[in-house]
Amino acid sequence: MTLRRRLVLSTVALVVAVSAVIGAGSIIALFSIQRSAIDQQLQYATSRAQKSLQNQGPNGPSLEIGRPSGQAAGTLTVYFLNGNAAVGSVLDNAGDVDRISSAAARPLGEVTVDGAAHTVDLGSELGRYRVTAAPVGPAVLVVGLPMAPVYESVWKLLGVVLVVTAVALLAASAVAAAAVRRSLRPLDRVAETASAVARMPLERSETLDGVRVPDTDPRTEVGRVGTAFNRMLGHIAGAMQARERSEQKVRQFVADASHELRTPLASVRGYAELTRRMGADLPPDVVYAMSRIESESVRMTSMVEDLLLLARLDEGREVQFADVDLTGLVLDAVNDAHAASPDHVIALDVPSEPVVVPGDAARLHQVVVNLVTNARTHTPEGTRITVGIHRVADGVDLTVRDDGQGIDPEFLPKLFERFARADSSRSRSAGSTGLGLAIVDAVVQAHGGRVAVASVPGDTVFTVHLPATRPAVATADGSAKAVPTA
Ligand SMILES: Nc1ncnc2c1ncn2[C@@H]1O[C@H](COP(=O)(O)OP(=O)(O)O)[C@@H](O)[C@H]1O
Ligand SMILES: [Mg+2]
Known part of the structure; x- marks a missing residue:
């Protein structure tokens, strides 16, 4: 009741x-x-x-x-x-x-x-x-x-009493209903605000801006509830801001660290290369050690580049929208893959006319390359890889399918996390960083799309959905604003 x-x-x-x-x-x-x-x-x-x-x-x-x-x-x-x-x-x-x-x-x-x-x-x-x-x-x-x-x-008095009681009852119930409704209205407002907050995705502290209960008169019970509720919202927003600040600091640190590491890494690589060129005069042990230093510094450089890119994508930067010819991009990636893995069968399944989407060409190229490289490097020789583009209702689906051994179902939920690898020494030595799919996920999200995977032994499909329009971007005041396609 x-x-x-x-x-x-x-x-x-x-x-x-x-x-x-x-x-x-x-x-x-x-x-x-x-x-x-x-x-x-x-x-x-x-x-x-x-x-x-x-x-x-x-x-x-x-x-x-x-x-x-x-x-x-x-x-x-x-x-x-x-x-x-x-x-x-x-x-x-x-x-x-x-x-x-x-x-x-x-x-x-x-x-x-x-x-x-x-x-x-x-x-x-x-x-x-x-x-x-x-x-x-x-x-x-x-x-x-x-x-x-x-x-x-x-008997007459009884009649009068009954009539008066009935009238008083009607009046009392009408007055009580009106008074109760009036005095509970602020409580309804508190409840409305509370359920609105409960429905909100509390990811950014700005979503709580301006969400407050108007009834805060400390002389009333509801007012005290409202005040306490507002104070609680303030605390939550404060805690979220603190978390955002610390996340921002970590991102900044990773970006700065990766940036700073590029220069010394370039020197290490350069000197290793230089030494390899003069290899004729050096004992074979040293030549081998230098080649290891060179290949590991290449691997570390790509890891540092990946980290820097992820940190920038997290900050919401690093994506410049323009019209991108997805077909041309896929053709390039497939040609490169042919050259890199002549032992894999790589097929194309794209429409004859070019498919154009709004996006950042360099980043989308990276998405295609990462997915095709995975299909090459994490499958045995002779595996058939098919890269496809399909127009769907609200955009374009890019698929990379292979008939390799598939991905362990237990590992699937963690696949797009950073540094996630189905741990095998082979993939480590093959220059695996575990950042490739994390970058795919971040880039696709920055485009307002989503990436999904379905894998059984003999059939692994990565599907990247890209919307036909540019995603709404968050403005400084936290509200979303639709941006027309360039
Ligand atoms: N097509 C695929 N077939 C089998 N395993 C895959 C495939 N794509 C990705 N994986 C698994 O997912 C892991 C994560 O991939 P990724 O994030 O690109 O990192 P990396 O390629 O650097 O290892 C890989 O280590 C691999 O174990
Ligand atoms: Mg990879």
Whole structure:
């Protein structure tokens, strides 16, 4: 049950309870006040009846004892002699005395003769009466007044109480619903903001900019929640900024370090090469050592270049968009691969007319080269490699397929991570760095595309999807902005 419904229902229940208590109290009070008034009247009626009894002639009491002056309509007067109702009458509205049957008077014979008021039910005709029985010589005189007016006013009051309660209920539920809705509206806003934040991809601290709860009045409960929530968002944004700063520092460091390593590496390579050229005068051991130094420095140079490129791609730089002829790019890469691996069968599956995509030619060339080189270097000789280009709905798919031994399924999820290699000494010695696919992934992402792999023994396919339009770039204020194709 929602908090809103519970609050409204409690208010309504409270109104019902209060109305019931007040209504019941009023009815009981009215009843007892009216009954004491009747009892008072009854005393006067009794003394009037006794006086008129004394005035009766020697023939004993007649119906006239029920009609002394001042007696109210409905007054009951019964004269009992030896336990039998000798004379009994009721005064009607016209002031006449109507005799009552001895059967109707029978319950009156059982009233305690003590002069106090008692309530007696005299059947359907007369209804309930308030009566007193008093001894008069050997006889008993019973005088009564009808309770009907008391019950009538009690019923009327009950009706009024019910109507008033119903109206109060309607009013209370309407007012409670409106008040609860009004006071819970800020809470709704807090909940909306919280779920908006929960849906956000919290990758950049800027996404949290301007996301705040407007209700922050510290005098209200919701305001305190809102304040705490805003403060929490501030902390999260701060933590994210700190993380971004440290990531930025690491990237900067890697970029600087790679950059700084290029020059000494070039010297090492240059001197090794120089020494190899003068090899004739050197002992074979030294020649071998120098050639190892040269090949390892080549490997290290390419690793440093890869690291530098990755660091720059991470910073969002290093991609310059222009129209790129993907077909020409693939043709070049395949020709190079033919020359490098004459023992592999390399086929092409491209449309006859050139396929042009928006992108950075040098980086896309690197993607194709990395994938084709992998298909050459990580498969045995004689493997068939097919490089294909296919137009799809929203762009172009570039595929590099080979029928080599495939990639270990356990290794597949880590394939695009940095320095990830299916660890074998062969691939290490073949100049493997484990950065090739990480670069492919970073370049493709910078183009707004995605790369996927599917591999079973005998069939490994890398699919690079490139969109037909330039990706939206993040502007300085963190909002995304679409850029028209150049
Ligand atoms: N076509 C392929 N067939 C089999 N294994 C592959 C293929 N492409 C990539 N791999 C595996 O993925 C690993 C990572 O590749 P990559 O990131 O290019 O690094 P590197 O080529 O420098 O080892 C490789 O070491 C290799 O084990
Ligand atoms: Mg590679």
